[in-house]
Amino acid sequence: MxxxxxxxxxxxxxxxxxxxGPDSWMAITAIHWLSTTPEGFDDVPGAWSGDERGATVTLGPGELLTVGTEVLTEGEHLLGPLDENGLTVTFEDASAEVADRGGRTIVRPMHPGSPNLLAYxxxxxxxxxxxxxxxxxxxxxxxxxxxxxxxxxxxxxxxxxxxxxxxxxxxxxxxxxxxxxxxxxxxxxxxxxxxxxxxxxxxxxxxxxxxxxxxxxxxxxxxxxxxxxxxxxxxxxxxxxxxxxxxxxxxxxx
Known part of the structure; x- marks a missing residue:
């Protein structure tokens, strides 16, 4: 050679x-476009909504999210303001991108066990x-x-x-x-x-x-x-x- x-x-x-890797594009399991009405998803903890301030997540009993060094526990949390680069929240062995896309807020979870990644x-x-x-x-x-x-x-x-x-x-x-x-x-x-x-x-x-x-x-x-x-x-x-x-x-x- x-x-x-x-x-x-x-x-x-x-x-x-x-x-x-666990943060590969193929680890993404969904892209959730948030509205002002809180909504829960199967692949990320909490109930999520979005507006001009950013994303709001309400965590229930036993639900945890980590943002940087801060651990979010039960209750309502505002994540914002956001730009297109957004921020990353982690939970268990997974993570999610929370970002702005053209004035709308997205949550994009990533799981190492994603079927797409396992099929690669x-x-x-x-x-x-x-x-x-x-x-x-x-x-x-x-x-x-x-x-x-x-x-x-x-x-x-x-x-x-x-x-x-x-x-x-x-x-x-x-x-x-x-x-x-x-x-x-x-x-x-x-x-x-x-x-x-x-x-x-x-x-x-x-x-x-x-x-x-x-x-x-x-x-x-x-x-x-x-x-x-x-x-x-x-x-x-x-x-x-x-x-x-x-x-x-x-x-x-x-």
Whole structure:
């Protein structure tokens, strides 16, 4: 095994470990949209309601939730104000995200025994190849275009292609894209990747071997952004993650 293949395998193993973890997207058992009327759910303690202040949970006898270092016991508790990142409550061996989504409050429980997670058989990938590590050039926009920060131009098969990019973590660029494999051997929505940090001259590397699925490839309880039309590549990117494998098939959202 070459150094390139060994590094890719270590990255893939780490990715699979996260996907199989107790906080994996596949551990989500539901997404509950709260109203002003308190409602109980089978997968999280308490009766929940939501309004502009955040989420209110009323715990009954013997019900406990932990928020950070604080243990919530019997009674009514306000969790808020909330943003889209929200907060996490834990209970027994499970947790739940409590967050704002477009002015509405959600509770999204995660259980290590989720049927979806137990059915997961791994994410197959195309064989890694250095030929899919391509040099690129970041060209920032002079004026904002929504949240997009610029475009990455790169050559493939003698032609220059461009992908709209957003700010990633630690100075990288985040890209959503579709290609000729989309809906065939890769997930029907899109895939994502991050570039290296641009040099002062704007040079980046695009490693399609590390293109990964969006959360919506693994659960019906996630909402994922779609790439702009310009980010549909006219060729097959036979690199990175393919359609996840589940046995039996993952149940769909009613």
């Amino acid at each position: 070459s150094d390139f293949e060994a590094e890719w395998q270590a990255w893939h193993d780490t990715r699979e470990e996260r996907l199989r 058989d791994g994410t197959p990938c195309f064989p890694p190849s250095p030929s899919w590590v391509l040099p690129g050039r970041f060209e920032p926009y002079s004026t904002p275009r929504g949240e997009a920060v610029g475009e990455v131009a790169f050559p493939y098969d003698g032609t220059e292609h461009r992908l709209v990019a957003w700010d990633g973590d630690d100075g990288t660029l985040w890209i959503l894209f579709r290609d000729a494999t989309t809906g065939v051997t890769t997930h029907e929505a899109n895939r994502q990747l991050v570039t290296t940090v641009p040099t002062p001259e704007g040079a980046v590397l695009i490693d399609f071997n590390r293109a990964i699925n969006m959360p919506c490839a693994y659960t019906d309880f996630a909402t994922c952004p779609l790439p702009p039309t310009a980010n549909t590549l006219p060729f097959a990117v036979e690199a990175g993650e393919m359609i996840p494998a589940v046995t039996p098939p993952r149940p769909t959202l009613a």
